[in-house]
Amino acid sequence: MRLKDQFQFVRQNMKKNRTRMFMTILATAMSVAFLIVLASVGFGLHKSIVKETLERRLVTEIEVPGKEEPNNGFRQLTDEDISYFEEIDEVKAVTRRKTLQNYMFEVDDHQTNAQAIVAHMPSETKAGLELAEGRLPKSENEVVVGYHFVEDLRPNREVSEELYDEQGQIKEEFRYKEDLIGKKITMNVVKFEDGKEMIEPLEVTVVGIRQKPTKDWVYDSIVFVSEGVLKQVEEFTGTPRGMMKDPNNPDMELPDIPLDQYDQVNIYAKDMEAVKDITAVLEENNYPSYSVINELKDINVMFTIVKAGLIFIGTIAIIIASIGIYNTMTMAVTERAPDIGIMKAIGANPKTIKKIFLLESSYIGLVGAAIGTLVAYGISFIVNFGLPLIIKQAFGEEPPEGLIFSHIPYTLPIISFIICYLVTILSGLRPAQRATKVDVLQAMRREV
Incomplete structure (x- = not known):
């Protein structure tokens, strides 16, 4: 049939x-x-x-917090590590940052608190840093500010409820209205000496404003300063990275931070497929890492x-x-x-x-x-x-x-x-x- x-x-x-x-x-x-x-x-x-x-998260970004050494334990990354990362195949860029304290920045009759960060601008640009206005710094007294830096500027007066709207934003009438590019702003560095607060004003010029973050929940108000500014801060405070001593404990010992040590190091792969291979190389060499691939796994x-x-x-x-x-x-x-x-x-x-x-x-x-x-x-x-x-x-x-x-x-x-x-x-x-x-x-x- x-x-x-x-x-x-x-x-x-x-x-x-x-x-x-x-x-x-x-x-x-x-x-x-x-x-x-x-x-x-x-x-x-x-x-x-x-x-x-x-x-x-940026899918090609790999965070490397430090290195685990058998004898010395966990340590922060230095220029030697950065050079090694840059030689790994499929690595597009390696950004490194040094974090300073939050400082009061003043421009004309407005002010705001923002975090200062020392960044290696060539690697930041290679990793994808873009500017909404202006250019990258060319001298040590030039800075790039975050997109929301100008939105945080408020009049030089005591903080009161009348300055802010229901969403916690500064009201339109109190916002800084002038163009920030080319403006000289004052970075007030603080230290305590003999129980007294001392302030050193450092004058820098805004030459660039970062591109608006693609995600609405990202708020960018940081200030990228140069190694020269960091050096001035450390000379005034006498402490690494401008760290402030406890005024109630002036004899406290602060950690010794080498000049080439970084607080935040990120590796950027050429594409998402390369992230897994780069992560494997890092793990083999005792570099713990975190990327979106780990989270997705x-x-x-x-x-x-x-x-x-x-x-x-x-x-x-x-x-x-x-x-x-x-x-x-x-x-x-x-x-x-x-x-x-x-x-x-x-x-x-x-x-x-x-x-x-x-x-x-x-x-x-x-x-x-x-x-x-x-x-x-x-x-x-x-x-x-x-x-x-x-x-x-x-x-x-x-x-x-x-x-x-x-x-x-x-x-x-x-x-x-x-x-x-x-x-x-x-x-x-x-x-x-x-x-x-x-x-x-x-x-x-x-x-x-």
Whole structure:
């Protein structure tokens, strides 16, 4: 019996019990849709968190806090380490910064507190530093300020509620209105001597303003100063990095910080694929590191477990639906006993008879899986569109921007089809085997 004839035989027999067949396919479709929609929640949340993680951090950035040495313990990084990092393959740039204290900066009749940082500007530029206005510093008394530095400038008066609006921002009428480029600003360095506060004003010129951060939650008000400014600060305070001694404990000992030691070192890879290789090289040489790849690795492991659990729960629904398939196929064997008897009487191979019933159960499973997949995509679209509106209206909360509640990757329907096909084959296997054992004489008398 040709395969074409087998399919035709199956279609003819299925038409005889359309209602029962429809209900069986419907139950299978519902179970597949349940599996896909349930698992899609795990895939959707996973995609949302990965997206948020990638947006919050530069994907090619690798933070290196220091080096672990067997005998000397953990130490900060120096120029020697920087040179080693720059020689690693696929490294685009290595930025290094020295952190100073927060200082009071004054310009005209406005002032603000901001953190001063000594940065290596060539490497910062190579890593992607961009300016909204102005240029990079060329002399030691020139500085670059963060985008929000000017927004923090407030009139030289005591801080009061009238200066700020409800969002905690300085009111428009009190903001600094002039162009900051080319302005001389005063950096007030403070130290305590004999219990008295002493202030040394250092005059610097603003030559550049950094580009506005791409993310709204990033607030950039730092001031990039030169090594020359750092030297002046240390000469006045007599302490490394301008650290302030406790006025109540003037004899306290401050740590000795070498001139070429850095507080923050970041490596920038040429592309995301190179991050993993660079991280591996760093770990081999006792440089602990942190990058977005490390964070994604933990996230992926956690969500792999969650998605596997959701798929397992969805599979239970398909197994429950398989009971209906088993019942349908058992009834089909009973009703078609005379046909089976005729087929065996004219010499049909038992394997052919078994194959016909397995084809029928496979048809139920695959058609149900196809319908269930289409329904699942529809439900996923409705959930992603409607659920944020429901949350907003019912609870008065605004869902995070870009949150994906349900995501169906192409692999999920494939997994569902495979699971559904295997379950339906197992469900039809026992009835198919029973069909091969039908007695010809009893079948001809319409009995099984």
